[in-house]
Amino acid sequence: MEPTGAAVRARGWGWRHAGRSRWALRGLDLDVQPGERVLLLGASGAGKSTLLHALAGVLGGEDEGEAEGGLTVDGGHPEERRGRAGLLLQDPDSQVILSRVGDDVAFGCENLRVPRDEIWRRVPQALAAVGLDLSLDHPTAELSGGQKQRLALAGVLAMRPGLLLLDEPTANLDPGGVGEVRDAVGRVCEAGGATLIVVEHRVNVWRGLVDRVIVLAPEGGVLADGAPDDVLGREGARLAESGVWVDDRLPALPPRRARADGVGEPLLVANGLSVGRVAGRTVASGIDVGIAAGRALVVTGPNGAGKSTLGLTLAGLLKPVAGELRATEPLARGAGPVPHRWRSRELLTRIGTVFQDPEHQFLAPTVRRELEIGPAALRLPVPEIAARVNELLERLRLSALADANPFTLSGGEKRRLSVATVLATRPDVLVLDEPTFGQDSRTWRELVAILAGLVDDGSAVVAITHDELLVRALAGGELRLSAAPTEPVAPSIGRPR
C-alpha cells in the first residue's frame, strides 16, 4: 500500500537557466538512499530550488536551460519518472488548482491515470494525513495560507510519491501555519517510507524530523553532508553567516543608540478607528493608537485580523471606514490633517509604505530607475537624486544590481530594494507590511539594523509582523489585533489625550 522510497543520484550535475551566464548549480555529486530524510541547506542562490525542480522533472526542456552531468531518480531521468516525485512549492496561493478541496487533491491522481475508484479512496486518506478535516466540496478559495499548503501537500501525497520534495513550504506562513505544515509532514514521514528532501531557511522547524543535512556550496558542489547535529555543529557559524537560520545562532539584535530630540512627538493619532478595504466591510474596529517620532509600533495578530488593512489606512492609502485618523501639524506640514486626502506626492516625504509583496510596488525597468522615481516625483535637483540613489545602492548592497530588472532579483534583494525605494524620499513615518517574511537571516539582520537606525534617528516605524524577533529588536509598542475587538498591549505609546 505505502510507496517505497525513491533513490536519488547526481553525478557532476549542473544546470544553467537560459540566458544566464552563471550556472545555478554545478558539479553536484550526491546519493540519497530510499527512505532518507534530508534537509538541504545553502546560501541564497546556491541552487537548492533548482535541484528540487529538476528532481520533480519540472525544470523544462532545452529552451528553459542547459544541463550537464547526470541526475537520476530510481535510475531514470526525472522527466520520465514524473509522478514518482511529488513537489510542494513555497507560495500557497499559486498551488491551488481547482475550486473544491476534493477535486484539487484528485488532480494529481487523474494526471497519473489512477482509476476513478482508487482516486476517491486516496483523497480522504490524503486529507486525513495532512489533518484537513473539510468536506470534499469545501471551496479552496476560503482556506488560510497554512490550510492551502496542507491541501497542496495532500494533493502530492495522493499521488503516492516515493520522493517527497518540499521547496520552502513554510516560508510564507504565519507561525500557526508553519506548525500545521511541519506536523503534517511529520505524520506522513512516520507513516510511510518515502524519501524526503526539504529546502528551508529555518533549520529549527525541520531539525527534529530529518536524519541528514546536506549543505550546497555557493560555488558548486556539496559543502557539508552528514547527521544534523554534526553538520550544524561544524558549519553552524558559516551557515548562519550565509543566511541560514540556525536556532542556536540567531542573528544579534542591533545595538540601539540614545535617542534624538523630539522623541515621542505624536505624528499620527487614531481614535476609534475602523478599517476595511471595501466600503461597508469593516475588518477591524475600535482602534486607538498613536504613532510618534522616534518610536516603533508593531502590529501583531492572527491572519485575517485586519493588520494589512490597518497598515494601508495608517499609511494614507485607504479611507477609514469609521472613526478618526489625524495627522498632527509636525507631520502634515500644511497638507491638512487627513492623510488619505493628501496628494500622492505629499505622501512621499510624510509616510512611506513597504508592501508585503515587493513586486506590487515596482514601476521601473532597472533598480537604479526604481530608486529615482520617488526623488524625481519630489522634483529634487538631479545631482541630489543621484547622490541619494548611490548612497542607498551602497547601503543596501544593491550597487552591483543597479542595471538589473527589479523583477529578476532574488527574494531578499527585492525586499531590500522595496525598502530602499521608500527611504529615498525620507518620510517621517514608515509603514512596513511583514518586512521580514521569508527572508534569510542575513537580509533580516540588515533590514532590522536599518529600521532600528531609523527609529533612533527620530523616524516613526510601524511594522506589521508575526516575527517575534523583530518585535524584540524594534522594542517599541505593540498593537495586537484579534478577531474580537482590539486592545493595545504594553507599552502603550505616545497617546496624547
Added chain:
Amino acid sequence: MSLLATPSRSGRRALPVNPVTKLACALLLSLALVLSLDWVSATVALLLELPLFLMAGLRPRALLLRTLPVWIAAPGAAATIALYGRVGGDVHFSFALATVSDGSLQLALATLLRVLAIGLPAIVLFVTVDPTDLADGLGQIVHLPSRFVLGALAGLRLVALFVQDWRSLESARRARGVADRGRLRRFAGQAFALLVLSIRRGSKLATAMEARGFGASPSRTWARPSVLGRGDAVLLAWTLVIAAGAITSSVVAGTWNFLGR
C-alpha cells in the same frame, strides 16, 4: 466577482443536466433566433422559454439580479434602433440623424424582444453551470484536449485575483508618489503591471500543475464522471421545440425576414 462564484452542487435540481448540453442549447437558441429579425418569432420563443426560467432552480431575486444586464441592454438597443433604424411608414419625429418612424419602431420592438429571447436563456443556462463540471464535460463528452480544458479551468481561478491585484497596484502607485497626474498614462502603466503580474502568476500555476504530473502522460483519468442523462434529453428536446416553434410561427404569420432581409 459573482460571475465566477462557485455554485453549490447541493443546489442541483432533481433532473441533472450536463453543462455541455446547456452550452449546446444556448448556442442552438441563439442560432435559431438570429436568422430572422421579427417580433413574432421572438415573442413565441420568449413564451416557450418561460418553463426554462421557472425550472432553472434560481430564486426570483437571483434570477432578476443575474439577468439585469439583459434587462438594461435590451431597451438600450431598442432605443437606438428606434432613433437610427431603417426609416419606413409614417415619420413621427426627426432630429439631426435621428428619425423615428413606424418602420424603426417596429424594428425596435423586434430587437427588444430578440435581445431578451437570446440573452435571458443564455444567462439562465450559464449561471447554473459550474466551471469544473463544464471542463469535465468538455474533456469527457466533447473530447477537447484535456491540456487545453484544464489549463483554461485553472486559469479562470486567477481571474478572481485580478480585482485584488488591481487594488494593490493602485495603492502602491499612490505610495510611490506617481498617482497625482496623467490618469490615462497611469491607467495604461497599471494595466501593463497587472498583465506582468498575471503572467508571473500563470507560470507559477503551470509549474504547480506540472509538479502534480499534469501533462506527464498523453491521457488521463477523470475523477468526476461526466454523463448525459434524461435531463439532457428533455432540455435538448424543449430547445428544439422553442427553435422550431419560433421559426414556424413567424413563417406562418408572414413576418419571417431572413437576417433582417
